[in-house]
Amino acid sequence: MASIGFLGVGTISEAMVRAMASRADSTDRLLLSPRSAERSERLAAEFDACERLASNQAVIDASDIVVLGMRPQQVDEALADLRFRDDQIIASLIAGTPPSGIAPLVAPASRVCQLIPLPAIALRRGPLVIAPPLPEVVAALAGLGEIVALQDESLIRTLSCASAFMSTYYEMQNALIDWIAAQGIDEHTASRYIRAELDGLAAIGWATPDSERRDLPQEHQTKGGLNERVRARLLEAGWFDELVTTIDAVYQTARLR
Numbered sequence: 579m580a581s582i583g584f585l586g587v588g589t590i591s592e593a594m595v596r597a598m599a600s601r602a603d604s605t606d607r608l609l610l611s612p613r614s615a616e617r618s619e620r621l622a623a624e625f626d627a628c629e630r631l632a633s634n635q636a637v638i639d640a641s642d643i644v645v646l647g648m649r650p651q652q653v654d655e656a657l658a659d660l661r662f663r664d665d666q667i668i669a670s671l672i673a674g675t676p677p678s679g680i681a682p683l684v685a686p687a688s689r690v691c692q693l694i695p696l697p698a699i700a701l702r703r704g705p706l707v708i709a710p711p712l713p714e715v716v717a718a719l720a721g722l723g724e725i726v727a728l729q730d731e732s733l734i735r736t737l738s739c740a741s742a743f744m745s746t747y748y749e750m751q752n753a754l755i756d757w758i759a760a761q762g763i764d765e766h767t768a769s770r771y772i773r774a775e776l777d778g779l780a781a782i783g784w785a786t787p788d789s790e791r792r793d794l795p796q797e798h799q800t801k802g803g804l805n806e807r808v809r810a811r812l813l814e815a816g817w818f819d820e821l822v823t824t825i826d827a828v829y830q831t832a833r834l835r
């Protein structure tokens with residue numbers, strides 16, 4: 579059993595707390611900082627494992643692992659007057675600042691890692707990057723999704739940028755739903771159809787052995803059929819090249835602290 583403190587209980591911390599607190603076998607204590615009062619009070623009321631403490635310092639003092647969950651521009655001010663211990667582990671959610679950038683702010687604590695949870699963590703699904711994979715934090719994250727460990731913090735940016743198609747994915751989902759509805763099928767039916775289709779495709783994509791993933795496009799089209807025609811047209815239009823070029827442009831210009 580570990581005591582895991584959250585400094586900053588915003589959108590992504592709440593998703594993590596919900597996922598951690600609702601694991602069947604969890605014995606960890608989850609200690610919440612008092613800001614975002616309505617949210618932290620709600621979580622403390624909902625889950626026995628959660629407790630809202632009176633101050634940030636009280637959270638640090640009672641925690642084995644401290645999760646930093648504030649926004650990048652809030653970090654300096656939030657940590658300025660706080661005292662950490664050298665036996666503490668820091669797990670930072672803060673985008674754009676690698677562990678080496680956080681370390682000076684939390685000294686004498688020196689074991690620092692970065693976590694990149696995605697919103698699906700609320701369902702205990704999806705990838706959860708940890709760099710470097712400190713064993714105590716990996717253990718605390720068990721069951722929250724697919725743990726992806728990076729030893730080298732300079733690689734965090736690659737995975738962060740590669741996942742920057744989430745809003746694009748839902749834009750694509752909604753464009754398909756809107757097209758069906760425009761043909762005269764009611765929007766609810768259109769929505770159920772496309773979202774169930776995407777759910778099924780993702781399930782097959784995940785269940786397929788990695789060695790066979792390149793076969794999936796071919797396996798999901800018939801020669802001369804509708805799928806082949808759509809894919810060929812989008813390949814010709816440079817759709818997939820444009821996706822990679824855009825992700826690469828974001829990668830090239832992403833700034834690290």
Ligand SMILES: NC(=O)c1ccc[n+]([C@@H]2O[C@H](COP(=O)([O-])OP(=O)(O)OC[C@H]3O[C@@H](n4cnc5c(N)ncnc54)[C@H](OP(=O)(O)O)[C@@H]3O)[C@@H](O)[C@H]2O)c1
Pocket residue numbers: 585586587588589590591611613614615634647648649650652655656657671672673674694695696697
């Ligand atoms: N959202 C995502 O999908 C996602 C994914 C991966 C990583 N991240 C990273 O996670 C961090 C949080 O993102 P978010 O979307 O969850 O932001 P958010 O919803 O704005 O949450 C920030 C939280 O920090 C609190 N806070 C601010 N200053 C504080 C202080 N001095 N002491 C204690 N708490 C303080 C805020 O409280 P108040 O509401 O009272 O101001 C709020 O609860 C960011 O660094 C982001 O880069 C986010």
